[in-house]
Amino acid sequence: MKLYPLKFEPIFKYRMWGGNKLETVLNKSISESNIGESWEISAVSGDENKVSQGFLKGKTLPELIEGYKEALLGETVYKRFGGEFPLLIKFIDTAKPLSVQLHPNDDYAKKYHDSFGKNEMWYIMQADDDAEIIVGFDKKSDKESFAASLKDKSIIELLNSEKTKKGDVFHIPTGRIHAIGAGVLLAEIQQTSDVTYRVYDYDRVDTQTGTKRELHIDKAIDVIDFQIEENGYKTAYPSHENESxxxxxxxxxxxxxxxxxxxxxxxxxxxxxxxxxxxxxxxxxxxxxxxxxxxxxxxxxxxxxxxxxxxxxxxxxxxxxxxx
Missing domain, CATH: 2.60.120.10 (Jelly Rolls)
Incomplete structure (x- = not known):
């Protein structure tokens, strides 16, 4: 039987910063609280989405790739990635700020995590009036000053923070420091990777575990990009109707x-x-x-x-x- 357009059952993720917009704005069927992420298309090990409709219902992405190969992925994509699906698609809802974090590139992630790196982008779907995000640096920094700012908890003073609104787009390449602030609902497109290096988490305790979350400062300093984007971090784009x-x-x-x-x-x-x-x-x-x-x-x-x-x-x- 021939392939057809595929929808998948979302996978919901508890996050200590999660809100309720996935349910109230996107109409997801969620019965738990603090659900911060809806993984829409994922082949991450242990978090593989299942097809929700048609004769392939219940099949996971890896099973589909094994069965259909180039017909599903495309010849070039299949040659490049083999049986691995290269992207992870999410919706993210933040009632509280995320940790300040960054992601490694392919080489570093392969060496230490046997994983792809994590280049990603955000499309802001909704943002509260006072919502902000952190992307990149606002002040010149290096490994020594960055480490010192973490020690005295002044790191936010080094970073570029800006108001955000519906339709804003941000590119988050590997090494770029970032954090989504409270009150933001966004779509995230990223490489298939779940490798995140947290560097600052506001000394918060996760009520579900009763502990602070792990930081990954040494590895983060290995891969961080200190370059300041002089033209800003927001991506401008045209919006011609009925065009890509x-x-x-x-x-x-x-x-x-x-x-x-x-x-x-x-x-x-x-x-x-x-x-x-x-x-x-x-x-x-x-x-x-x-x-x-x-x-x-x-x-x-x-x-x-x-x-x-x-x-x-x-x-x-x-x-x-x-x-x-």
């Missing part, structure tokens, strides 16, 4: 923004990659092979590489389009 507008295109993933205001035909014959659609606003419909699939705000869909022609429809929907 480039957001963040890197060697690890390519994300575009589609403001859908009617109907859009897409031809992926030359893409040679699966495509992930993330609905960040409104309601849309994807049609292909004689079938239609609804995609609501807070839902994610994986289009296998073997499907080249689709139609997207929506009156006022915003879609993130992700390939490798």
């Amino acid at each position: 507008n480039e957001l963040i295109h890197t060697p690890y993933f390519k994300t575009s923004f589609i403001p859908l205001r009617g109907s859009l035909n897409k031809d992926y014959s030359n893409t040679d990659s699966f495509v992930i659609f993330i609905c960040v606003e409104g309601t849309s419909e994807l049609s292909c092979q004689g079938d239609s699939f609804q995609l609501n705000k807070g839902e994610t869909l994986l289009l296998p590489a073997c499907i080249n022609h689709i139609t997207l429809k929506g009156d006022s929907a915003d879609i993130l389009e992700v390939t490798v």
